[in-house]
Amino acid sequence: MSRRSLIGEALAAPAPSLVSDVEASQSGAARTFTARRLEGFTEAARMVKRPTIRLKPSECSIWPGNARDYALLTEDRVRSLIDSIQAENGNRIPVVVRRTKNAALEYELVIGTRRHWAVSWLNANHYPDIELVAIIEDLDDEAAFRLADIENREREDISDLERGANYKAAVDAYYDGVQARLADRVKLSKSMLSRYIGLTEIPQSIICAFSSPMDLQVRHGDKLLPALRNPVLREKMEAAAREIATEQSFRQSGDEEPISGADVVARLIKATTSRTGRVQKATIEANGSTIGQVERDRARGLTITLNPTNLSADDILEALRPLIERAKIMKRSARQ
Structure with a gap:
């Protein structure tokens, strides 16, 4: 069953146990994960009701409010989706766009960054006729953020760092800097939201x-x-x-x-x-055997200790070569 069908079915005929969970949450009881996700899907279903259209990726700008960093997408990262869209001659799950006023392009992509990238790649690589299947929605930025967040939670290839940065920007942009308001709107615990946003402190x-x-x-x-x-x-x-x-x-x-x-x-x-943080030790191996130890000290450089071995001098030198090359690279890096 497609994700859109799942949302529609959840909205049209929720199971009794799910209804009970939602009612319990409204009365102040602890919310279950299922109840929170059902509310999120219900919100998405209310917004996604439009017939589809077909357009070229070049007709859409990318909404900067989405968590995914478009610039980080690559062919390797999107390869499976490219193959799927090529096989089906289009994206099976529509992207979501909205009309833009006084802009160079008529549409702005709200959801479906990877699908947009994949179709763009196919257009540029021997498949110019494949178009982007889209739904047009009338969404303000806050509603677009919530809908995109529901979509992004189902994706495994959005980093926690991207989500944290997206949540932090949304708190400031739509919720007057109050994390609790965002947590309530997207059905995420306050503690988990704080942990995501905390990642943005990492330099x-x-x-x-x-x-x-x-x-x-x-x-x-x-x-x-x-x-x-x-x-x-x-x-x-x-x-x-x-x-x-x-x-x-x-x-x-x-x-x-x-x-x-x-x-x-x-x-x-x-x-x-570590008290000094200076000395690092590693074993030296050649032909599957340990032949010695290397210590790297920031002040003294490399100290290499070799054990007696039957290996030839060439074999030993070959094992030492990458250690020496790595030390050179690290020394150049430290100077920069």
């Missing part, structure tokens, strides 16, 4: 340590923010973040697996609790 100097903004999650913010609010600990964390970012770049250039979000957080936190 770019820390975000750059993550391989992708998608790796920075709300639960990570809970661990990082207390230390970041302490100037002394923040300085240590930023120094560690620069080193991790350099290592991430080195891994990417060598087609290695990136450092996971959880490991990045663990290393950042460790940097704030």
Whole structure:
């Protein structure tokens, strides 16, 4: 069943248990997740009732109030959607647009950023006849924000950081800076909303340590923010973040697996609790065997200890080469 059908069915004939949940919430009882989502879907169903039209992506500007950062979309990130739209000769689920007054383009895209990007890509890559299926809605910015939020909660590829920034902007723009008002309108707990918005306090100097903004999650913010609010600990964390970012770049250039979000957080936190934060140790491996240990100190550089081994000098040098190259990269980075 399509998402739109699900919304319509929930609006037309809610199950008795769901009705009871909603009524209980209205009387002051604790809201269940199901009841909150039903209210959200009901709100969406009230707004999405228009017949569809077909248009070119170039006829739409992108509403800046949506959580998704259009500039971060890439072919790899949208590949499965591109394939689906190509196979079906269009987007099965319509995007939502609204008419714009006194603007260069007649329509503004409110919901469906990935679908818009995918059709644009197909138009530019041998499929110029595929059009964007859309619904026209008469929405003010606050209603557009709420409808987009309902849509975005069903998507797994919007980062917690994007959502946090979107919520923060919406609080200031539509709810007079009162987080509780936004939380009530979008059926989100006040504590969870606060955690999302808290991510916006994390500076770019820390975000750059993550391989992708998608790796920075709300639960990570809970661990990082207390230390970041302490100037002394923040300085240590930023120094560690620069080193991790350099290592991430080195891994990417060598087609290695990136450092996971959880490991990045663990290393950042460790940097704030270490007495010196200077010496880092790692084993040296060659042909599947451990042949020694390397210590990297910011002041002294590399200290390499080798164990007796039957490996040839060429094999040993080959194992040491990437360590030396990585040290050069980190040293250049530290100077910048």
